[in-house]
Amino acid sequence: MKLEIRRLDAATEGFAEQLDALLAWESVSDQRVQSAVDEIVEQVRLHKDAALIEYTNRFDRRQVVAGVELVIEHDRLEQAAKSIPTQLLEALEQAKERITRYHQRQAQTSWQYTEEDGTVLGQQITPLDRVGVYVPGGKAAYPSSVLMNVLPAKVAGVKEIVMVVPTPDGFVNELVLAAAHVSGVDRVVTVGGAQAVAALAYGTETVPKVDKIVGPGNIFVATAKKKVFGIVGIDMIAGPSEILVVCDGKTDPDWIAMDLFSQAEHDEDAQSILICPDEVYLDQVKAAMERLIEPQSRKDIIKTSLEGRAAFIKVADMAQAMEVANLVAAEHLELSVDEPEQYLPQIRHAGAIFMGRHTPEALGDYCAGPNHVLPTSGTARFSSPLGVYDFQKRSSIIYCSADGASELAKIASPLARGESLEAHAMSAEYRIKS
Amino acid sequence: MKLEIRRLDAATEGFAEQLDALLAWESVSDQRVQSAVDEIVEQVRLHKDAALIEYTNRFDRRQVVAGVELVIEHDRLEQAAKSIPTQLLEALEQAKERITRYHQRQAQTSWQYTEEDGTVLGQQITPLDRVGVYVPGGKAAYPSSVLMNVLPAKVAGVKEIVMVVPTPDGFVNELVLAAAHVSGVDRVVTVGGAQAVAALAYGTETVPKVDKIVGPGNIFVATAKKKVFGIVGIDMIAGPSEILVVCDGKTDPDWIAMDLFSQAEHDEDAQSILICPDEVYLDQVKAAMERLIEPQSRKDIIKTSLEGRAAFIKVADMAQAMEVANLVAAEHLELSVDEPEQYLPQIRHAGAIFMGRHTPEALGDYCAGPNHVLPTSGTARFSSPLGVYDFQKRSSIIYCSADGASELAKIASPLARGESLEAHAMSAEYRIKS
Numbered sequence: 103m104k105l106e107i108r109r110l111d112a113a114t115e116g117f118a119e120q121l122d123a124l125l126a127w128e129s130v131s132d133q134r135v136q137s138a139v140d141e142i143v144e145q146v147r148l149h150k151d152a153a154l155i156e157y158t159n160r161f162d163r164r165q166v167v168a169g170v171e172l173v174i175e176h177d178r179l180e181q182a183a184k185s186i187p188t189q190l191l192e193a194l195e196q197a198k199e200r201i202t203r204y205h206q207r208q209a210q211t212s213w214q215y216t217e218e219d220g221t222v223l224g225q226q227i228t229p230l231d232r233v234g235v236y237v238p239g240g241k242a243a244y245p246s247s248v249l250m251n252v253l254p255a256k257v258a259g260v261k262e263i264v265m266v267v268p269t270p271d272g273f274v275n276e277l278v279l280a281a282a283h284v285s286g287v288d289r290v291v292t293v294g295g296a297q298a299v300a301a302l303a304y305g306t307e308t309v310p311k312v313d314k315i316v317g318p319g320n321i322f323v324a325t326a327k328k329k330v331f332g333i334v335g336i337d338m339i340a341g342p343s344e345i346l347v348v349c350d351g352k353t354d355p356d357w358i359a360m361d362l363f364s365q366a367e368h369d370e371d372a373q374s375i376l377i378c379p380d381e382v383y384l385d386q387v388k389a390a391m392e393r394l395i396e397p398q399s400r401k402d403i404i405k406t407s408l409e410g411r412a413a414f415i416k417v418a419d420m421a422q423a424m425e426v427a428n429l430v431a432a433e434h435l436e437l438s439v440d441e442p443e444q445y446l447p448q449i450r451h452a453g454a455i456f457m458g459r460h461t462p463e464a465l466g467d468y469c470a471g472p473n474h475v476l477p478t479s480g481t482a483r484f485s486s487p488l489g490v491y492d493f494q495k496r497s498s499i500i501y502c503s504a505d506g507a508s509e510l511a512k513i514a515s516p517l518a519r520g521e522s523l524e525a526h527a528m529s530a531e532y533r534i535k536s
Numbered sequence: 537m538k539l540e541i542r543r544l545d546a547a548t549e550g551f552a553e554q555l556d557a558l559l560a561w562e563s564v565s566d567q568r569v570q571s572a573v574d575e576i577v578e579q580v581r582l583h584k585d586a587a588l589i590e591y592t593n594r595f596d597r598r599q600v601v602a603g604v605e606l607v608i609e610h611d612r613l614e615q616a617a618k619s620i621p622t623q624l625l626e627a628l629e630q631a632k633e634r635i636t637r638y639h640q641r642q643a644q645t646s647w648q649y650t651e652e653d654g655t656v657l658g659q660q661i662t663p664l665d666r667v668g669v670y671v672p673g674g675k676a677a678y679p680s681s682v683l684m685n686v687l688p689a690k691v692a693g694v695k696e697i698v699m700v701v702p703t704p705d706g707f708v709n710e711l712v713l714a715a716a717h718v719s720g721v722d723r724v725v726t727v728g729g730a731q732a733v734a735a736l737a738y739g740t741e742t743v744p745k746v747d748k749i750v751g752p753g754n755i756f757v758a759t760a761k762k763k764v765f766g767i768v769g770i771d772m773i774a775g776p777s778e779i780l781v782v783c784d785g786k787t788d789p790d791w792i793a794m795d796l797f798s799q800a801e802h803d804e805d806a807q808s809i810l811i812c813p814d815e816v817y818l819d820q821v822k823a824a825m826e827r828l829i830e831p832q833s834r835k836d837i838i839k840t841s842l843e844g845r846a847a848f849i850k851v852a853d854m855a856q857a858m859e860v861a862n863l864v865a866a867e868h869l870e871l872s873v874d875e876p877e878q879y880l881p882q883i884r885h886a887g888a889i890f891m892g893r894h895t896p897e898a899l900g901d902y903c904a905g906p907n908h909v910l911p912t913s914g915t916a917r918f919s920s921p922l923g924v925y926d927f928q929k930r931s932s933i934i935y936c937s938a939d940g941a942s943e944l945a946k947i948a949s950p951l952a953r954g955e956s957l958e959a960h961a962m963s964a965e966y967r968i969k970s
Binding site for chain 1: 624765833880888890898900920
């Protein structure tokens with residue numbers, strides 16, 4: 103199958119603008135979506151289960167009468183885990199073990215130090231009490247997302263994890279329930295959309311109010327999450343997934359072709375970019391793609407994604423490749439090169455870095471250990487993979503000795519008066535030793 | 537001066553609802569504010585300096601013609617530092633030193649580990665490239681905020697810090713400029729409001745586009761920050777400041793009265809809550825407040841704040857005090873008690889914990905070391921003080937050895953096929969050793 107894939111050359115004038123245009127993505131909720139979400143969130147806030155059930159019946163074509171019908175009990179989750187093929191259950195459990203082991207390294211611990219005068223300063227780390235995990239339902243139901251969102255919260259010590267997953271027409275995904283069982287979700291409620299987000303943010307009779315909502319969703323879910331941000335915590339609003347593969351031209355072109363496909367098959371907006379200093383190699387990868395796409399079960403999505411958003415970028419050398427990689431700030435950065443570790447110090451922005459020819463993104467998506475929830479659309483410039491730190495919080499600790507307070511008050515007092523905050527100054531001055 | 541302060545008793549029926557009502561605060565941007573902000577942000581995005589200058593002239597009553605007039609040069613900052621009283625400059629420098637020392641403990645470092653088969657997993661830490669710090673202008677201009685927002689970014693290694701501060705009617709606050717000089721701000725631009733936030737998020741000829749915007753502001757600033765969240769990172773949207781003082785009834789009532797005043801004097805919406813098991817002591821503090829308020833320069837604000845939002849809460853014992861403290865999840869929690877460290881393990885939610893009778897909030901506001909930018913309105917349930925971690929980000933590192941990839945692919949492949957992602961499966965399977 104012929105594929106039309108955009109070609110850029112970093113040496114040409116106007117490349118920066120071409121790259122900007124290639125990467126441009128602003129997920130805007132239109133006014134219709136915003137109004138619908140405003141209404142749904144407000145109704146669920148006011149009428150709780152009654153509104154939640156009404157929206158669920160309407161949007162998911164269900165006939166729920168009482169909130170209890172929305173809850174999936176523990177033994178049903180266990181049953182799902184027993185019902186799936188043994189190989190799959192084992193894969194889930196192996197993935198769980200590896201993800202847990204990696205994330206344990208992220209756990210922060212409390213610390214404090216004592217100054218000469220006896221003043222103690224520190225930081226106390228505590229887990230969030232209760233977390234909501236949104237899991238999309240229907241055709242794009244990903245058990246791996248359950249593991250990746252739930253396990254960092256478990257490692258952090260979150261006491262209660264509530265999972266919401268819509269079941270359109272009552273269709274339940276057994277793999278998703280099995281993943282919920284394997285990862286230790288406490289409560290599953292079969293609701294989705296903006297109504298599920300509102301229920302988690304404000305609480306209903308059936309859905310307990312949580313402290314933070316994580317997990318991917320469609321534009322209604324994303325808009326609702328942004329709306330309730332501040333009432334509860336949220337993770338990043340994800341844009342379409344993307345990969346940037348930097349190759350030195352020495353990896354089997356079939357491997358690179360398939361790595362790019364694995365990104366493109368997500369959805370039509372997914373973005374796959376290949377950077378290489380070798381023009382001939384880019385042609386070889388293109389040829390491999392045109393040959394390998396035919397038998398792909400998702401070839402239509404792959405073709406649309408590649409022709410709409412992919413690009414092959416020719417660079418002068420690896421130094422220029424790293425410059426472009428930093429401009430892209432990719433969610434997934436694959437360094438399919440010899441001795442990839444030499445480039446690490448030059449990489450300023452990337453969600454996850456897949457190093458060497460034997461590290462395709464797919465391994466990271468499922469089981470290498472690091473999280474697959476990563477900053478998209480260049481947000482790696484300022485944000486990080488989902489991690490244990492997202493489910494922990496810090497409290498500053500300040501204990502002033504009488505001597506310490508007396509000295510600190512002499513600094514605080516003039517500053518407070520400089521800001522015309524007299525009570526601040528006097529509160530400090532009371533602690534100055536006479 | 538008589539003060540009417542709300543009294544609650546944790547033992548009475550309906551206390552939970554009373555507490556909820558006391559704490560209720562949802563900062564809602566009304567439609568007028570939202571529309572104004574939408575318009576301003578869009579204009580600045582499209583027309584850059586031209587729009588920024590127009591809004592600045594209109595809202596701050598200035599006559600700026602060219603963008604260059606908005607920039608305050610380095611030597612002007614230095615001049616401000618030289619112009620303020622020596623005692624104040626020294627206090628700023630001492631505060632800087634203590635804040636920097638504390639925050640250095642927060643810096644995260646990269647790590648990695650190697651598995652038996654040679655696979656390497658890790659996390660690379662990098663600073664943000666460029667950060668914008670919003671500093672309010674006019675009467676509520678706080679040099680301490682400059683230190684608290686800028687210094688963690690400096691410790692993180694942020695290369696460029698852009699400060700925006702409005703100068704209504706051209707009024708420049710020398711203390712704020714001095715604090716910018718002391719803390720090492722790279723560029724100061726005299727703009728404010730939603731237009732300043734938009735300029736930082738999208739970039740103009742005069743204001744460089746940043747990766748994250750931090751710092752407090754009015755409802756227009758907060759609404760604009762929430763709007764550009766996702767294009768850039770932002771810190772939390774702050775509500776009114778609050779303090780919860782837990783006292784065992786043995787601290788000088790004057791001290792507690794002044795500690796409560798120091799919160800109440802911020803603004804009319806600020807909240808001061810005192811919890812004590814001793815009813816008589818609550819009366820003593822009340823009497824002290826009525827005596828001490830008279831000479832306060834901000835007594836009108838203090839009175840409005842206390843009568844509108846303060847509360848004295850009688851509890852049965854310290855255990856109940858800790859329960860209430862966790863429900864409040866206060867921005868500032870003062871434990872004015874003997875051996876305060878015994879209560880730390882019971883505190884699940886608090887922005888900062890001020891321990892002992894010699895640790896009033898005011899010392900933490902200026903110079904103890906920890907940050908004074910703290911989660912308000914109960915958001916300590918899921919968020920943390922501003923810190924070095926807010927200016928660092930993480931990239932996952934995955935390097936699979938050939939052996940490691942082969943084994944991981946055997947886990948990833950069935951999971952990918954379970955999700956109907958065939959290209960993911962094949963991308964992994966290519967790495968299985970035959």
